[in-house]
Amino acid sequence: MDMEQSILFNIIDGVGIITLNRPHVSNALSQDMITALLEIFQSLNRHDSLKLLILEGRGSHFMAGGDVELFSLLNQSPRVRQEQMRPMMDQVHTLIRLMIDTHVPIIAKVHGTVAGFGMSLIMACDLIIMADHVKLHPAYIHIGLSPDGLFTFHLPRAIGVKKAMYHSLLGEPIDARMAERLGLVSQVVPQQQLDQRVTQVTDILKQKSSTALRHTKSLLNMSFSSTMKHQSFEELAAFEDCIGTDEFIAGVMSFLQKKKD
Template sequence: MCQSHQIAGQARSYRLLSPLYWRRNPVSQSPLVIERQSAVLRLRFNRPEVLNALDVQLAQCLREVFREIAVDPDVRVVVLSGSGRAFMAGGDLNALRADPVGAATRLIEPMHEAIRLISELPQPVIASVQGVAAGAGLSLLLAADLVVAAEEARFNFAYTDIGTCCDGGASWSLPRAVGLRQALSIALLGEGFSAAEALQMGMLTRVVPQAALDEAVSDMARRLASREPHALAHLKRLMRGASQHSLAEQLEAEHAAFVDCARRPEFVAAIDGFYARRSARVQGVAK
């Protein structure tokens, strides 16, 4: 069962997160810890003893929570992170070894729905990466909209190390992030790489010192939460869908999205705020 912990604001009552369970089970026993900080929802993988390896329970928690987030207008930003020394070091190998086909199906089905939901969420999703991100962990961070990693973070495709191909949409997202040639190199050779290399390849948004990771992610989340959510939802949908459209189709989609934003009162309010800030800057220079 997943565990929720409200930090600030009024948290939505997620279906999986019953108050009775909260009273009976400590946060430390939950595979996924949910923390609400105003409009930012933090999802933290909580299996540090196995470097947050993805098991069926964690995959199911992610699927159910993302279903709820998709219809929660009070959530404006989602942050993914891992407890302890890793973001996520792949899947649960013990379960896969004991029942290869059955465990793979039970694990992949909820994980794949979670990945699809991330791409379709109106809210931006940030991955905060420390330590190792391998296998399923790499697939999850590739599904996120923005990825901030610590300088010490390490990455590995890892699937070929256990004699399989990939899951979690990696064959779709990795070539789009780094290009086909680089994606094939990462996947076929299975060589690990650093945060600096991942940034250079286009896999990451930003790399920061380990000590600055939490603050960098929090700052980014606050900035996103302050933006007009409908505009961000349209931007996410337009960017993610662009490769499936012709230029003419994309121009039409942009037109419709812009008009939808313009008809909202927040649009004029944002323009007024822009002029007010510019006027204040000009007056400051004049003084």
């Protein structure tokens, strides 16, 4: 269904496809997009058959940062600028937290340019599959802004503090191959193979246990803030939950059958 003109959302055979749909402005972030994305992620628990999500951008680019219309406050006083932007920034951070907490894996299918909040958006996804021509632009510093959208939470955890400092303070772009070497993305493929590879990964994930996927995502995300003892308890509880599912029985039977074959 079309949640908003700026965002398209469809569920096909258990796969939710979220499309950033403002190609005429390189999918630059607008208030309508934020509102629509929030509505989607707040409603996901109602879709029992949902197995995973794909986040993609329509047109030549994934996302070229924030729409300049969001910064039409330049003639206002500092206090007015801050007060008018604060609600939107609260929504942005709520969106990113919802993405991280979502019970299904999210695949970012990335092509073209990714700038500013576009980087925050893909880093909140669980798998990032990227075309080899992509450039990532941590562009906040160029317009006198510090990063947002949990950019500073995800980037140093992915590539280390010193590399994160370098690219964030200088605003130096990161090309696709460098992003892969640094551990910022899951996989880089030739541009013409991007659709095919995302389809392959999607088909693999669809065959996995929904319970195991949910617990694995949650356990890995909590690991950076968890103590070893707490992580141990969480793993044991998740493992026990998985053992109690029919998916576990089916998985074991399938594995044993493959060994026989």
